[in-house]
Amino acid sequence: MIRSCSLRRPPSLSASFSPCSGWSKWRMGTKDAAALLAMLCSLLLLSLSCGCLAAESEGAQTALLEVDTSWKAARKIPQTLFGLFFEEINHAGAGGLWAELVSNRGFEAGGPYTPSNIDPWSIIGDESSIYVKTERASCFSRNIIALRMEVLCAKCPAGGVGIYNPGFWGMNIEEGKSYNLVMYIRSLESVELTASLTCSDGLQNIAAAVIVDTNVSDWRKIEMQLLAKGTCRTSRLELTTSKRGVIWIDQVSLIPSETYKGHGFRKELIHMLMDLKPRFLRFPGGTFVEGKLLRNAFRWRETIGPWEERPGHYGDVWNYWTDDGLGYYELLQLAEDLGAEPIWVFNAGISRNDQVDTTALAPFVKDVLDSLEFARGSAKSTWGSVRAAMGHPEQFPLKYVAVGNEDCDNTKPFYQGHYLKFYNAIREAYPDIQIISNCDGSSEPLDHPVDLYDFHIYTNANDLFLKKDKFSRTSRTGPKVFVSEYAVTDEGDAGKGSLLASLAEAAFLIGLEVISSTWHVMLHSS
Known part of the structure; x- marks a missing residue:
């Protein structure tokens, strides 16, 4: 059962004051009265809930809450209080607050020993077409783990094989926004790698860019922007290829181009x-x-x-x-x-x-x-x-x-x-x-x-x-x-x-x- 209750405005409150929604317009000296008004709202809820419970058992009653808002009753609250x-x-x-979209971006979460778990990364393709494992092969001395991805298929399935990262319960990719992609790659041969953002089912392609590089025998930093052509709140980042060979991948980051003040x-x-x-x-x-x-x-x-x-x-x-x-x-x-x-x-x-x-x-x-x-x-x-x-x-x-x-x-x-x-x-x-x-x-x-x-x-x-x-x-x-x-x-x-x-x-x-x-x-x- 839902009951409506009302509160009479005490005469000492100005007519422009609304106890819960108008607090920002009401000031105590030079201080915002937010804390006092939160208290008033809590007391109001308590008063109304008690009044409504009493009405159930004893019939309708009136609850009156009187609040002294005179300056004499006011108390100065330090600015450092909250x-x-x-x-x-x-x-x-x-x-959450940090805008990085890739979870376990450096493949370090599985620990320092290899081969290790790469969750939440997963493979695209089956074990006959791709084999991945972690190795202590990174160019970064403080996080030495990198991913070795070996493509086994000479004629790979349409779209290629590779790996994907779903982020933290899916990446929220929004149409019209751009995303900065950074990764480090190495290969003994030339590389043809596609980086794409797709919906979680892998069917809707929202953004894509192709990396073609012949000079990656040493670790190389790849940077690009992906512009979203659609919106999907459960997107994932895919790295795929149809070229047979081995690619080492490390430190994969995807972050919105616009963050607060950069x-x-x-x-x-x-x-x-x-x-x-x-x-x-x-x-x-x-x-x-x-x-x-x-x-x-x-x-x-x-x-x-x-x-x-x-x-x-x-x-x-x-x-x-x-x-x-x-x-x-x-x-x-x-x-x-x-x-x-x-x-x-x-x-x-x-x-x-x-x-x-x-x-x-x-x-x-x-x-x-x-x-x-x-x-x-x-x-x-x-x-x-x-x-x-x-x-x-x-x-x-x-x-x-x-x-x-x-x-x-x-x-x-x-x-x-x-x-x-x-x-x-x-x-x-x-x-x-x-x-x-x-x-x-x-x-x-x-x-x-x-x-x-x-x-x-x-x-x-x-x-x-x-x-x-x-x-x-x-x-x-x-x-x-x-x-x-x-x-x-x-x-x-x-x-x-x-x-x-x-x-x-x-x-x-x-x-x-x-x-x-x-x-x-x-x-x-x-």
């Missing part, structure tokens, strides 16, 4: 993020930073420089491969594009299942200092020059770093010792940087120096309702709190998203807004 958290999870980057981000998704007006961006995780094992942790050095030379890595926490085209540099660039403060979460020498002893931490400390020089160093510095060579001679305004992620607990006894090593080194080299600890300072004072402490909570709706006043009892003179992850995740309450979960999260958020004079930093993680 921001975003980016983590490579559920293909948020690879296959920075490699999908324009439509960036605009959605910009509409949120985030004041900070926390990256790149999350547990993605840690890994289940340290060997699979995020290593910033391996995510910078030319994309072809990035080795990529297996994100063992979320169980998929990423080629790290969206790396440390690109995430700093993303923060800049969004007008947001970057918050760099680095690995603290700890993963989910292993950790280094504090006495062996020196390489990790140096790694972090180098990452800060990459972001903030002059264009003439060792790592600042690498950043400049990538196209950004100006320094990135990196002022916040987090030492690890969820590492302060009894299962990780080295964290506090690690933290002090990082803290002292960063404070000496960059005294203005604000350092965030993983240890919870909301219940008792911390025993180590800290500018902010990171607070995460994933729980049920009832518990989050009860936590709305948690920080009202926190000292206003101690370290500030960075509430970087919170959500109702209990399956019975949240499911795939529910009003109850939303209201509980909103109530928790309201409690933090009320005391935001302590500069509580917020974001929603689900």
Whole structure:
């Protein structure tokens, strides 16, 4: 049953104000009242749902919600209150925000040993006409795997044989748009290779270009544009030939010619993020930073420089491969594009299942200092020059770093010792940087120096309702709190998203807004 409910506008609201849809026209001093209005909408939904439930059992009732919007009741909310958290999870980057269309573009996802799995690449033709395998034959020393494709047929079937890549659940190819194709090839003979975009059934050809080259005995970079003659949301990239022989293929990239400012981000998704007006961006995780094992942790050095030379890595926490085209540099660039403060979460020498002893931490400390020089160093510095060579001679305004992620607990006894090593080194080299600890300072004072402490909570709706006043009892003179992850995740309450979960999260958020004079930093993680 669907019931309609209405809300009488309180006399203190201007006639041009609509509680949920007109918030952008209503301002509190010089601040947008978005947060307050989100609260009003949540309270309105709660009031209406309660009113409608009561009407079912006791007859029609009237629910009246009075809101004091006078300036005396207004509270100034810090500009830094709301921001975003980016983590490579559920293909948020690879296959999402990052515009690369080819999955496993360097054939590295199957591991360093050959022959290896080449998923999601597949062959076109049967085993009597084509044979493919991976070999350690690439010209790139940091990602040595390449694909060897041997065409066996003297008279190949119409259209030829070859390989295809479906991207991430199909490539969304749109009519009239062009796509930049880059690949590296080598052959002992001349090459006749067709690159085409087809619908997933392989029947509708949307774009095609032919590569004819007689000088490919050494690895050669091929670049071309494919112009789409049609639209198909489940397209795939095909590389086919009818010429007998062997071709080695590596580092195949397909990306729309138009990305946001040419920075490699999908324009439509960036605009959605910009509409949120985030004041900070926390990256790149999350547990993605840690890994289940340290060997699979995020290593910033391996995510910078030319994309072809990035080795990529297996994100063992979320169980998929990423080629790290969206790396440390690109995430700093993303923060800049969004007008947001970057918050760099680095690995603290700890993963989910292993950790280094504090006495062996020196390489990790140096790694972090180098990452800060990459972001903030002059264009003439060792790592600042690498950043400049990538196209950004100006320094990135990196002022916040987090030492690890969820590492302060009894299962990780080295964290506090690690933290002090990082803290002292960063404070000496960059005294203005604000350092965030993983240890919870909301219940008792911390025993180590800290500018902010990171607070995460994933729980049920009832518990989050009860936590709305948690920080009202926190000292206003101690370290500030960075509430970087919170959500109702209990399956019975949240499911795939529910009003109850939303209201509980909103109530928790309201409690933090009320005391935001302590500069509580917020974001929603689900």
